[in-house]
Amino acid sequence: MAATLGSPGAATPQGTAAPADSQFAEVPITRAATPERLLNLPPRPVFWYKWHPARWSVFAGEWLPQLGRLYADPGVANVSDGGGMKTAWSEANARGWHKIPHAAVRLVDEGRDTYVKAFDVRQGTGIGKHHMSIFETPKQIGSRVIIKTDEERYRSWLRALVDTGAIPAPDPDILDVQVDAQRARLERALTSSNPQRQKREQARHDEIETAVGPGEDKPAPAKKGRK
Secondary structure, three states, X not given: OOOOOOOOOOOOOOOOOOOOOOOOOOEOOOOOOOOOOOEOOOOEOOEEEEEOOOOEEEXXXXXXXXXXXXXXXXXXXXXXXXXXXXXXXXXXXXXXXXXXXXXXXXXXXXXXXXXXXXXXXXXXXEEEEEEXXXXXXXXXXXXXXXXXXXXXXXXXXXXXHHHXXXXXXXXXXXXXXXHHHHHHHHHHHHOOOOHHHHHHHHHHHHHHHOOEOOOXXXXXXXXXXOO
């Protein structure tokens, strides 16, 4: 049964800040804060995840949706100068993309109301915010910032989105197209003189050929274009 998830409007989502496993404190998305340390990252606006029926990939041997992001960046990607998202989402929908509401985060964290978290960063002479997903954690070493991703938690969320019907299961033909494309990449690699490329494409080919589909606990049965 499809999940019932609230969908935010064009306005910035009201985040429930949870403690971040990081040397920097997560701050509320819509309330200014002045922590003692600032991340050495540029400001980045709030975003929404989006899914597309033709965008699937293999993660750790499992077919899962490959999400995109739409940022509330004024004047960019059809976002209005005032930050309005109506036209941006209309254009995205026309290209086959669908919004994942922030409330979907509750599939992996019932205590949150958004999958976005914010950190204070320098913005000119003031303080701005850099937004990232709850699956990402920043670590600053000197002036360098490394972003680490909790891949297992992210995959669990993707899996839950499919299992609950928030994202429909993929059309088998879409998976077949990707398998065929990887097979072609492997064939091209085998004619090259680059052993590292051959090894890389062979490993990816083997992973895709044996990947399990949504709800499966064993390799998917062979279909057209798949061994």
